[in-house]
Amino acid sequence: SQQGEEDPQALSIQEGENATMNCSYKTSINNLQWYRQNSGRGLVHLILIRSNEREKHSGRLRVTLDTSKKSSSLLITASRAADTASYFCATGSTSGGSYIPTFGRGTSLIVHP
Amino acid sequence: DGGITQSPKYLFRKEGQNVTLSCEQNLNHDAMYWYRQDPGQGLRLIYYSQIVNDFQKGDIAEGYSVSREKKESFPLTVTSAQKNPTAFYLCASRSRGTNEKLFFGSGTQLSVL
Secondary structure, three states: OOOOEEEOOEEEEEOOOOEEEEEEOOOOOOEEEEEEEOOOOOEEEEEEEEOOOOEEEEOOEEEEEEOOOOEEEEEEOOOOHHHOEEEEEEEEEEEOOEEEEEEOOOEEEEEEO | OOOEEEEOOEEEEOOOOOEEEEEEEOOOOOEEEEEEEOOOOOEEEEEEEEEOOEEEEOOOOOOEEEOOOEOOEOOEEEOOOOOOOOEEEEEEEEOOOOOOOOEEOOOEEEEEO
């Protein structure tokens, strides 16, 4: 099955800096989503970008999608210590009428106060 | 409160024992998913169900079984055939339509005694 791969695997920054995470995938997609996971918890949906969109914003989040390069990036501006978490991209595709989201391995972000 | 509830939060399995993880949602979602997460890894799909009384194998279904007798419930049984069951298990649900966002439970950590 297709899978997004995030890069870098780990990122450590200071509060106030911007954090950029990248996601690459292998096959055609309907959409790409970013999720956040705090340690030992479930994932929380952050933002969805469709295959016909190039950029999307939500608060301090900015997501871009380049379908020609099969890649996406998530930018968190003016990071805060509370942004410390793992971030996953999920690519969505439809198979036999079923929608199946597949996840990458995630980027672990640490924001130092 | 509407949401998706997993129980128990921690579960211990003895050798040769089957254990069942509970997943309940009151979001009126049709689709439900089970994922397995190993430390530092992404999410791997075990089983998914798009509708009551129907479910499909994911990428790592061996050693697991599910049922979908009610729309609200999608329990996962980890059988004795699963030789390496220690992992964090996440259940998710999704509504039909153009918004394909997943809602996740808070997870069950399964360990082997």
